Amino acid sequence: MTKHILVIDSGTTGTRALIYDDRSHILTQAYTEFPNYHPAPDRVEQDATEIWDATKKMIDQALDNLKITMADIACIGITNQRATTVVWDRATGLPVTRAIVWQDTRTASRAQELAPDWGEKVYSRTGWSLAPVYSSLSLQWMLENVDGLKARAEAGELAFGTIDTWLIHCLTGGKSHVISASNASVTGSYDLLNDEWYGEWLEALGVPVSMYPSVVDDSGKVAETDPDVMGTAVPISGVIADQHAALFAQECVKPGNIKCTHGTGTFLDMLIGTEPKIDTGSGICCQIAWRKDGKTQYALEGYAGSTGSAVQWLRDGIKIISSSKESEAEAMKAEDNGGVYFVPALTGLSAPYWDSYARGMIIGITPGTTRRHIVRACLEGIVYSVRDFVNAMTEISGYEINAVAIDGGASANDLLAQFQADQLGVDVIRPRSVEATSLGAALMAGLGVGIWKTESEAFGVGRNKTTFSPKTDEETRNAQYATWERAVERSRGWSK
Numbered sequence: 001m002t003k004h005i006l007v008i009d010s011g012t013t014g015t016r017a018l019i020y021d022d023r024s025h026i027l028t029q030a031y032t033e034f035p036n037y038h039p040a041p042d043r044v045e046q047d048a049t050e051i052w053d054a055t056k057k058m059i060d061q062a063l064d065n066l067k068i069t070m071a072d073i074a075c076i077g078i079t080n081q082r083a084t085t086v087v088w089d090r091a092t093g094l095p096v097t098r099a100i101v102w103q104d105t106r107t108a109s110r111a112q113e114l115a116p117d118w119g120e121k122v123y124s125r126t127g128w129s130l131a132p133v134y135s136s137l138s139l140q141w142m143l144e145n146v147d148g149l150k151a152r153a154e155a156g157e158l159a160f161g162t163i164d165t166w167l168i169h170c171l172t173g174g175k176s177h178v179i180s181a182s183n184a185s186v187t188g189s190y191d192l193l194n195d196e197w198y199g200e201w202l203e204a205l206g207v208p209v210s211m212y213p214s215v216v217d218d219s220g221k222v223a224e225t226d227p228d229v230m231g232t233a234v235p236i237s238g239v240i241a242d243q244h245a246a247l248f249a250q251e252c253v254k255p256g257n258i259k260c261t262h263g264t265g266t267f268l269d270m271l272i273g274t275e276p277k278i279d280t281g282s283g284i285c286c287q288i289a290w291r292k293d294g295k296t297q298y299a300l301e302g303y304a305g306s307t308g309s310a311v312q313w314l315r316d317g318i319k320i321i322s323s324s325k326e327s328e329a330e331a332m333k334a335e336d337n338g339g340v341y342f343v344p345a346l347t348g349l350s351a352p353y354w355d356s357y358a359r360g361m362i363i364g365i366t367p368g369t370t371r372r373h374i375v376r377a378c379l380e381g382i383v384y385s386v387r388d389f390v391n392a393m394t395e396i397s398g399y400e401i402n403a404v405a406i407d408g409g410a411s412a413n414d415l416l417a418q419f420q421a422d423q424l425g426v427d428v429i430r431p432r433s434v435e436a437t438s439l440g441a442a443l444m445a446g447l448g449v450g451i452w453k454t455e456s457e458a459f460g461v462g463r464n465k466t467t468f469s470p471k472t473d474e475e476t477r478n479a480q481y482a483t484w485e486r487a488v489e490r491s492r493g494w495s496k
Contacts, residue, residue, distance in 0.1 A: 077445030134188025173226030238445030245440025302389030
């Protein structure tokens with residue numbers, strides 16, 4: 001008899017409910033978007049109640065698609081956007097203000113102000129460079145700027161959580177206040193060295209640690225749904241942040257394994273084993289990859305903010321392609337980039353540079369330059385950004401890579417995948433389905449209740465893959481990369 005796994009994939013712009021079978025195949029899915037609010041240019045907010053309403057509707061739709069009920073669901077997995085800050089009233093269970101989304105930069109000046117005294121200190125303990133993405137900074141802003149919240153927080157009346165915490169709160173009828181280890185590690189609040197909330201930092205910010213949820217494993221029986229809310233009690237047994245879920249889904253379970261997610265931005269994650277490795281001078285983040293059976297695995301992460309969005313700019317900004325998919329065909333018409341380099345720093349440079357004053361740049365234009373060269377240069381720029389991460393990660397971790405697994409919408413582009421293999425000098429492996437985050441949550445949930453007894457069994461269901469092998473010699477790729485580095489230097493500090 002088929003065992004059904006319900007996965008809630010709560011992203012930055014929408015919610016997806018998927019139902020997997022015990023062979024890790026998607027049987028059905030339902031998706032809807034929810035609003036993002038921008039009350040000021042530097043602000044991105046969401047209504048947590050709208051997220052829950054959308055989630056519940058998509059669950060109902062997915063169940064209806066298969067003509068089953070919650071009683072037919074063996075377990076639930078959750079994967080989610082990271083570091084978005086939700087605060088609610090413990091008594092009513094309702095949000096007290098809009099959530100501050102991870103993309104929000106209202107705390108940029110506060111981060112800059114704190115950096116001289118706290119920058120290296122919090123980086124060395126949390127694994128994350130001090131930046132507006134810190135949930136702890138968003139919490140401080142809420143307590144200081146929303147009337148009455150600080151006093152209520154100090155009185156123990158308020159609860160904080162990321163989106164996984166909020167969804168579990170809703171699913172359990174307010175009975176559970178927990179966060180998975182992977183999500184905890186990207187809040188800018190978790191002390192990786194002492195494996196606890198970073199009390200000294202929170203005290204300095206004036207944020208009561210009592211607001212914080214209990215940290216639980218990413219796989220295991222975390223909680224169960226309230227029958228009054230969901231109709232029956234179903235175990236919630238997999239809760240993992242989105243990039244970490246993709247890392248697991250790509251079977252990156254040995255130190256040195258790497259996955260690369262190409263979406264609006266590009267995330268590169270490397271599993272490094274059971275000990276954190278934090279290099280405060282590298283610009284690379286260290287975080288908990290996942291915690292299973294009480295055992296923690298750590299990962300390094302690099303992030304480029306404007307990669308897929310740079311392709312969207314070609315489509316919507318300068319309109320030289322009609323769709324993102326067209327970028328591959330158009331770029332293929334050029335034998336090479338014609339000497340053109342595109343630095344996709346449309347919103348600044350992320351890891352390993354962390355230069356918010358950098359700006360996007362196209363350089364090397366000649367009378368012979370065509371739109372094909374510019375499109376190709378844009379795709380190549382995404383890959384060069386990835387190579388920046390890999391260089392830093394191999395140095396920090398001590399692991400040399402021998403392959404990279406890719407996923408995300410832009411990974412369907414064959415030219416991008418092949419150029420990534422050429423630049424890194426290793427095989428690039430793409431699964432048939434580039435949907436990895438929800439699969440990771442499904443695998444974690446299934447393992448958490450024993451649908452699969454081991455990781456090997458969970459991964460044992462065959463998934464077709466395409467391998468792209470390097471075709472460029474080392475001298476050529478290094479020369480190309482050296483020119484990229486020159487282009488990056490010219491883009492840095494531009495808007496200062």
